[in-house]
Amino acid sequence: xxxxxxxxxxFSFIFLNSCGIENYIYLTPVTAITKTADTISVTLPLxxxxxxxxxxxxxxxxxxxxxxxxxxxxxxxxNYGNINSAMSTDYSKLSPYISTDSFNSINMYYFFNSxxxxxxxLDNSDMINLLKTIxxxxxxxxxNGLILKNSSNNYSLIRINKETFIYKSDLSGDDVIxxxxxxxxxxxxxxxxxGVDEYGSPIFSRPTLLGVLQLPASE
Numbered sequence: 001x002x003x004x005x006x007x008x009x010x011f012s013f014i015f016l017n018s019c020g021i022e023n024y025i026y027l028t029p030v031t032a033i034t035k036t037a038d039t040i041s042v043t044l045p046l047x048x049x050x051x052x053x054x055x056x057x058x059x060x061x062x063x064x065x066x067x068x069x070x071x072x073x074x075x076x077x078x079n080y081g082n083i084n085s086a087m088s089t090d091y092s093k094l095s096p097y098i099s100t101d102s103f104n105s106i107n108m109y110y111f112f113n114s115x116x117x118x119x120x121x122l123d124n125s126d127m128i129n130l131l132k133t134i135x136x137x138x139x140x141x142x143x144n145g146l147i148l149k150n151s152s153n154n155y156s157l158i159r160i161n162k163e164t165f166i167y168k169s170d171l172s173g174d175d176v177i178x179x180x181x182x183x184x185x186x187x188x189x190x191x192x193x194x195g196v197d198e199y200g201s202p203i204f205s206r207p208t209l210l211g212v213l214q215l216p217a218s219e
C-alpha cells in the first residue's frame with residue numbers, strides 16, 4: 001500500500017507538470033490618470049511593475065465622433081450619448097474589458113480594429129518608441145490640434161490618414177463616425193500594455209480608457 005501511494009504521488013506530480021497548465025503572465029494596466037476639460041494626464045506603471053522578460057510597451061487607440069453639442073467641461077461617460085450615440089455604443093462594448101473587476105484574455109489589436117478604433121500616431125516621431133522612454137505624458141488640446149506633451153517635447157497627434165486632429169465641416173475618414181448637421185467633434189482614447197509570452201504569442205494588459213477630448217475647430 002505504501003508503494004502504491006508513492007506511485008500515485010509521483011504520477012500526480014508528473015501529470016500536473018506535463019499537462020499544459022498555463023503560466024499566466026500579468027501585464028500591469030495604466031491606472032494613474034487625471035483629467036481637465038482640455039488635458040488628459042497619464043503616469044505609466046514603473047518598468048519594475050511589468051514582467052521584464054515579456055513586456056514590450058504600450059499603444060494607444062482612438063476613434064473620432066462628430067457631434068451637434070459643444071461641451072466645455074470634463075467629459076464623462078454620462079456625456080457620451082449627448083455627443084454621439086455611437087460613442088455611447090462603443091463605450092458599452094469597451095466596458096467589460098476596461099472594468100477593474102474583470103479581465104478578459106483577448107487579442108486587443110483585433111478587438112479595437114473590429115470596433116472601428118485606429119492606432120494613434122505622432123507627426124515626425126514614433127509613438128511606440130516614445131512610450132518606451134517616458135513615464136509621464138499629457139494628451140492636450142490646443143489651437144493647432146491635439147498634442148502629446150512630456151517634460152521635454154510636444155508632439156502633434158496625427159490620424160491614420162496623416163491629418164491632424166482638427167474639426168472641420170467636411171471631417172471624414174475610416175476613423176470618424178459622422179452624423180448629420182454636426183458642428184464639432186471629439187476623440188476617445190484607450191491605452192493598453194502589450195508583450196509576448198514564452199511561446200511567442202501576443203499578450204495584453206486590461207485596456208484603460210484615457211478619456212475624451214474635443215477637437216479644436218479649423219480657423
